[in-house]
Amino acid sequence: MSTAGGAATEGGRPAVAGGGLLVVGEVVTDVLVRHASAPRHGTDTPARITTLPGGAGANVACWAVRSGCRDVRLLARAGAESAAWHREALRRAGVGALLRVDEDVPTGTVVALVDSSAERTFLTDSGAVLRLSPGDWAPSLLDGAARLHLSGYLLFGPTSRATAVLALREAGRRGVPASVDPASAGFLAELGAAAFLDLVEGIDLLLPNADEARELTGLPDPADAAAELSRHVGRVAVTLGDRGVLLASGGTVTGRVPARPAGAAVDSTGAGDAFTGGFLAALVAGAADVTAAEAGCRAGAEAVATVGGRPV
Numbered sequence: 001m002s003t004a005g006g007a008a009t010e011g012g013r014p015a016v017a018g019g020g021l022l023v024v025g026e027v028v029t030d031v032l033v034r035h036a037s038a039p040r041h042g043t044d045t046p047a048r049i050t051t052l053p054g055g056a057g058a059n060v061a062c063w064a065v066r067s068g069c070r071d072v073r074l075l076a077r078a079g080a081e082s083a084a085w086h087r088e089a090l091r092r093a094g095v096g097a098l099l100r101v102d103e104d105v106p107t108g109t110v111v112a113l114v115d116s117s118a119e120r121t122f123l124t125d126s127g128a129v130l131r132l133s134p135g136d137w138a139p140s141l142l143d144g145a146a147r148l149h150l151s152g153y154l155l156f157g158p159t160s161r162a163t164a165v166l167a168l169r170e171a172g173r174r175g176v177p178a179s180v181d182p183a184s185a186g187f188l189a190e191l192g193a194a195a196f197l198d199l200v201e202g203i204d205l206l207l208p209n210a211d212e213a214r215e216l217t218g219l220p221d222p223a224d225a226a227a228e229l230s231r232h233v234g235r236v237a238v239t240l241g242d243r244g245v246l247l248a249s250g251g252t253v254t255g256r257v258p259a260r261p262a263g264a265a266v267d268s269t270g271a272g273d274a275f276t277g278g279f280l281a282a283l284v285a286g287a288a289d290v291t292a293a294e295a296g297c298r299a300g301a302e303a304v305a306t307v308g309g310r311p312v
Helices: 056-066 083-093 152-156 158-174 185-191 192-199 208-216 222-229 273-286 289-304
Strands: 019-025 029-032 050-052 072-079 095-103 106-116 120-125 144-153 178-181 235-239 245-249 254-256
Touching: 019 056, 019 245, 019 273, 050 056, 050 083, 056 072, 056 083, 056 152, 056 273, 056 289, 072 083, 072 254, 083 095, 095 254, 106 222, 144 152, 144 158, 144 273, 152 158, 152 178, 152 185, 152 192, 158 178, 158 192, 178 273, 185 192, 185 208, 192 208, 208 222, 208 235, 222 245, 222 254, 235 273, 235 289, 254 289, 273 289
Parallel strands: 019 072, 019 144, 029 106, 072 095, 144 178
Antiparallel strands: 029 050, 106 120, 235 245, 245 254
């Protein structure tokens, strides 16, 4: 499926830097479990447990605002039991919350197990996330948008996948550049690399981490994977954690941006979302890819020093 390409145009005219960012993604309730020692099977393990608003799409939107983008909107689906809480959290962060309320299924929940190295493991109940439906979408949502960003989690369920395809097609029709975060190496393995790449073929920007890039290409070297992925989409930015970011386009690695010093890392939850938010905010402002990647790395460094997936 051919979607939005690299030329940022609206109605045949060049898009104006500084326009809006529309994120189509998810809100979830994050239950963060920080444990200093490995969980002990069949008994208690001391931990610090916090409940926070999260979700990859929502996190990206919040970090884009934090990084200077003034018009950020999020389309997502939340359960009735917590929709007001999530809407208020987004409002406080400066995000325009376009939340569709699900009366039948609760908001998605993620239990994030964060170990002493700040690395996290997720236990995911998608809840209302994958019920974002074509009826929740309207082409007018792209009015005033300089870019569309899609959370790849939506591609892992048939109903939300249909909605994501509608959004990408409308962005392509209008010439609005689209980006996708593949979201989960584990879920990618279930969907299949070929199916995922067919869905995102021709988008402007793909933002995988190293594990997702390997899963999508079968190539162990992230640089080789980045180059290969850039044959399918306009540009690729592969995040490598504390080793920075690889940029690629046209089948070639075009740049390497080092990570920013992060100070004391306490939680890597949302670090990739922070990078994406910072990167997209800079692109919306008219920055070149390397400059945008540097902005993303700054946001990522702030994120790993923060508990939870959003700026505080």
